[in-house]
Amino acid sequence: MLGTLRRMRTAALAILCMLALGYVTRYSGMDAVLGLAFTRAGRELYPVFGTLLGWLGTALTGSITSSNVLFGNLQRITATHLDLSPILMGAANSSGGAMGKMIAAASIVVAAAATGEVGREGVVLRAAFRHSLAMVACVAAVVWLVARFAPALAAVPAG
Numbered sequence: 001m002l003g004t005l006r007r008m009r010t011a012a013l014a015i016l017c018m019l020a021l022g023y024v025t026r027y028s029g030m031d032a033v034l035g036l037a038f039t040r041a042g043r044e045l046y047p048v049f050g051t052l053l054g055w056l057g058t059a060l061t062g063s064i065t066s067s068n069v070l071f072g073n074l075q076r077i078t079a080t081h082l083d084l085s086p087i088l089m090g091a092a093n094s095s096g097g098a099m100g101k102m103i104a105a106a107s108i109v110v111a112a113a114a115t116g117e118v119g120r121e122g123v124v125l126r127a128a129f130r131h132s133l134a135m136v137a138c139v140a141a142v143v144w145l146v147a148r149f150a151p152a153l154a155a156v157p158a159g
Contacts, residue, residue: 018061022069031070035077043082047147050075050089051140054096055132062104064097084147088154092143099136102128 025031041049053075057067071093079089101107103125111128112121146153 015066018063018066019069022066025070026073031074032077035074036081038074038078039081043084044148046078046082046084047089047092047143048140050078051092051096051136051143054093055100055136057093058097058100059103059132062101062106064094064101067097067100068093085151085154088143088147088151091154092139095139095143096136099132099139103132 038046038049053071054064054067057071058064061067061070068090072090075089075093076086078084079086108121108125108128112118112124117124
């Protein structure tokens with residue numbers, strides 16, 4: 001058990017730092033400022049930007065959870081100010097994040113190791129990037145369509 005704890009200490013520290021960063025951005029008001037800045041994109045374009053934000057957050061952090069911690073409150077604030085569903089934009093962040101997971105550095109390293117392609121991570125990234133981009137574009141289109149034409153599908157339930 002001590003060996004496992006020793007091996008996990010770096011990963012646990014990284015997770016704690018990411019969560020701490022999420023709380024710092026929330027309590028310092030940084031996510032509110034960024035959320036209000038994103039309102040400049042407008043009600044028409046923000047569903048696309050919100051989805052891409054989840055994609056980028058996961059690609060950079062390597063974790064959908066970390067992306068949600070970092071950008072969840074920002075998505076809520078922006079959606080509320082633009083009269084969009086916060087539930088829809090939270091789902092857009094997570095769904096976009098799922099498409100970003102395939103190009104996260106940790107995912108690429110694991111994929112290369114599992115397939116015997118160690119040292120060829122760049123090739124794997126180039127191959128996965130096009131698919132990731134195409135898939136996040138599809139998700140963004142669905143989020144935009146729901147926000148534009150069927151907002152009742154993502155409405156906050158009364159009560």
